Amino acid sequence: MSAGLSIVLMGRKQRAAEALEYLLARGHRVQFVVSSEQGEDRPLEAAARRNRVAVLDDEEANAALSRLSRPCDVVLSYLHRRKIRPALMEAPRVGCFNFHPAPLPELRGVGGYNFAILENHSQYGVSVHWVAVEIDTGDLVWVRRFPIEPRRETAWSLERRAQAALWELFVEFVDLLERGGPIPRLPQGEGRYISRRQMLAAMRIERDDPPELVDRKARAFWFPPHGGAYIERDGRRFTVAPELGLEQAAEAAAAKGRRS
Numbered sequence: 509m510s511a512g513l514s515i516v517l518m519g520r521k522q523r524a525a526e527a528l529e530y531l532l533a534r535g536h537r538v539q540f541v542v543s544s545e546q547g548e549d550r551p552l553e554a555a556a557r558r559n560r561v562a563v564l565d566d567e568e569a570n571a572a573l574s575r576l577s578r579p580c581d582v583v584l585s586y587l588h589r590r591k592i593r594p595a596l597m598e599a600p601r602v603g604c605f606n607f608h609p610a611p612l613p614e615l616r617g618v619g620g621y622n623f624a625i626l627e628n629h630s631q632y633g634v635s636v637h638w639v640a641v642e643i644d645t646g647d648l649v650w651v652r653r654f655p656i657e658p659r660r661e662t663a664w665s666l667e668r669r670a671q672a673a674l675w676e677l678f679v680e681f682v683d684l685l686e687r688g689g690p691i692p693r694l695p696q697g698e699g700r701y702i703s704r705r706q707m708l709a710a711m712r713i714e715r716d717d718p719p720e721l722v723d724r725k726a727r728a729f730w731f732p733p734h735g736g737a738y739i740e741r742d743g744r745r746f747t748v749a750p751e752l753g754l755e756q757a758a759e760a761a762a763a764k765g766r767r768s
Contacts, residue, residue, distance in 0.1 A: 544589035613699025
């Protein structure tokens with residue numbers, strides 16, 4: 509393996525925390541992490557503090573780049589919620605890369621799991637790409653696609669499958685960095701961006717929606733404990749629970765009980 513790399517890691521959720529632990533275990537120096545987590549459950553921040561790695565916000569990260577003891581080799585974004593600033597794109601020697609939990613270029617932005625189910629896609633995927641100014645438009649390194657049966661998926665179950673695939677992509681990419689091999693760079697071309705406004709609008713169940721569409725919306729946005737597809741009555745919202753989602757929740761609870 510080559511000498512340890514100087515890395516800036518950006519991200520959130522448990523997988524980003526595992527990414528930090530993995531990089532440190534491989535002998536790389538994570539100069540600092542940039543966390544976009546909110547609320548009490550902040551796995552990346554907890555992992556960083558446990559390993560004595562500084563946790564910065566976006567503003568602090570820009571200033572910190574100029575004070576590094578050695579040049580930054582690479583910036584990695586793993587489920588980072590915010591738009592990456594130009595300084596973080598331009599600073600690294602090798603490049604700035606984002607791990608996107610959806611296939612590119614067809615599902616940029618948010619709502620990848622949701623729209624794949626809502627639109628009955630026959631395959632899904634995950635991507636790693638060079639970061640560009642416009643969100644999720646940078647040149648592709650790799651896209652890994654896999655078949656899905658949308659009628660047997662909820663956003664919750666598809667997220668679990670995609671996150672496992674994204675982790676495999678991360679490990680493979682780190683191996684490529686360590687070997688110092690050439691990093692693919694394939695322009696995306698035309699694509700589709702899904703905004704948060706579009707995603708939120710798609711969650712609403714209309715009075716005249718046929719039963720099949722109601723079920724599809726319910727599955728597409730089933731992600732407990734978060735609110736999902738909803739009906740609105742007298743100014744109040746009521747999440748619609750799909751039968752498949754309840755089955756998945758019961759299976760997960762039973763599996764957890766067997767492990768305890």
